[in-house]
Amino acid sequence: MSNIPDLVSAGLIQPQVALGPMTTYKIGGNAEYFATVNTRAELDRVLTAGVATPITVLGRGSNLLVATGGVAGLVLRLGGVFSEIEVRTDAVHAGAGVSLPVLARTATKEGNRGLEFFVGVPGSVGGAVRMNAGCHGIETRDVLDKALVLDAATGAAVERGATDLELSYRHSNLGVTDIVLSAVFLTTDGDVDEGEQVMRDVTAWRRKHQPGGTHNAGSVFKNPPGDSAGRLIDSAGLKGLRVGGASVSTRHANFIEASEQATPEDVYRLIEIVRTRVADEFGVELIPEIICIGFEEPA
Numbered sequence: 245m246s247n248i249p250d251l252v253s254a255g256l257i258q259p260q261v262a263l264g265p266m267t268t269y270k271i272g273g274n275a276e277y278f279a280t281v282n283t284r285a286e287l288d289r290v291l292t293a294g295v296a297t298p299i300t301v302l303g304r305g306s307n308l309l310v311a312t313g314g315v316a317g318l319v320l321r322l323g324g325v326f327s328e329i330e331v332r333t334d335a336v337h338a339g340a341g342v343s344l345p346v347l348a349r350t351a352t353k354e355g356n357r358g359l360e361f362f363v364g365v366p367g368s369v370g371g372a373v374r375m376n377a378g379c380h381g382i383e384t385r386d387v388l389d390k391a392l393v394l395d396a397a398t399g400a401a402v403e404r405g406a407t408d409l410e411l412s413y414r415h416s417n418l419g420v421t422d423i424v425l426s427a428v429f430l431t432t433d434g435d436v437d438e439g440e441q442v443m444r445d446v447t448a449w450r451r452k453h454q455p456g457g458t459h460n461a462g463s464v465f466k467n468p469p470g471d472s473a474g475r476l477i478d479s480a481g482l483k484g485l486r487v488g489g490a491s492v493s494t495r496h497a498n499f500i501e502a503s504e505q506a507t508p509e510d511v512y513r514l515i516e517i518v519r520t521r522v523a524d525e526f527g528v529e530l531i532p533e534i535i536c537i538g539f540e541e542p543a
């Protein structure tokens with residue numbers, strides 16, 4: 245980490261930056277070091293300066309719970325050129341930092357159909373590739389042509405398709421040093437008004453079924469095969485269960501909401517309690533979908 249003072253003076257890296265405001269939970273500690281990189285040259289400079297281990301890439305923080313103790317090492321966010329979108333005839337090229345709702349709206353407005361479902365997922369392109377984000381029966385793997393992935397350990401950037409990335413239900417094989425830089429999504433030529441109606445339907449469904457206006461990170465657990473995590477949590481009578489400022493949503497049992505008084509550890513403890521109670525009641529081991537960072541053991 246010897247080059248850090250130089251990079252701090254150059255304004256490229258900041259020490260001790262609060263991550264909570266950059267996540268949808270709005271709670272959590274500091275990044276030991278933080279950088280928003282706006283160009284490939286800035287990214288390379290940060291990575292080759294010997295400050296790159298460990299690295300955490302932060303997208304839009306919509307699937308993350310950060311511990312009060314924060315995150316060791318360097319947290320990177322992709323801005324600038326990584327937030328650009330280019331709509332072509334039957335494909336959309338997007339930087340990894342592009343917001344998924346913006347991607348959906350931009351593509352649809354140009355008559356490029358098939359990405360409307362992304363309007364309901366408040367993440368980034370990079371986060372969608374890593375998580376194989378999806379909803380309403382469509383997942384990232386269904387629309388991804390290829391992603392450009394940089395291995396921070398080797399400096400090699402390689403284009404990888406959905407099969408190579410082993411995209412499956414909320415899973416990819418991306419490793420800890422892999423950084424998604426951009427992605428190409430395949431689209432079909434279609435009617436703009438119809439596409440906009442699809443997006444309105446997606447948004448209306450979400451307003452009706454999910455807790456709006458609260459701090460959460462979407463579904464906490466993956467659905468077990470043939471069942472729904474929300475149904476199991478609800479059947480176990482856990483809706484409304486509280487730990488400190490964290491509570492199981494009364495609207496959708498697979499959401500855990502955090503009040504302004506909540507600590508990350510309240511949410512983390514509630515995840516563990518829900519998991520244990522569902523396992524005791526139904527013999528089903530729920531697997532967290534949200535990523536908890538900085539905790540001693542992953543949830």
Ligand SMILES: Cc1cc2nc3c(=O)[nH]c(=O)nc-3n(C[C@H](O)[C@H](O)[C@H](O)COP(=O)(O)OP(=O)(O)OC[C@H]3O[C@@H](n4cnc5c(N)ncnc54)[C@H](O)[C@@H]3O)c2cc1C
Nearest residue numbers: 303304305306307367368370371372377378379424461462
């Ligand atoms: C209200 C709400 C509704 C949601 N609904 C859905 C839904 O319907 N379907 C769904 O799938 N998800 C849903 N989510 C979860 C979340 O939006 C998705 O998982 C999304 O893909 C996460 O993207 P992000 O940019 O926020 O990633 P982050 O939360 O910032 O990070 C998630 C993971 O991706 C990694 N990552 C982020 N960017 C990159 C990159 N460029 N390169 C490599 N790794 C990267 C991070 O290191 C971390 O491991 C919802 C969340 C909320 C708050």
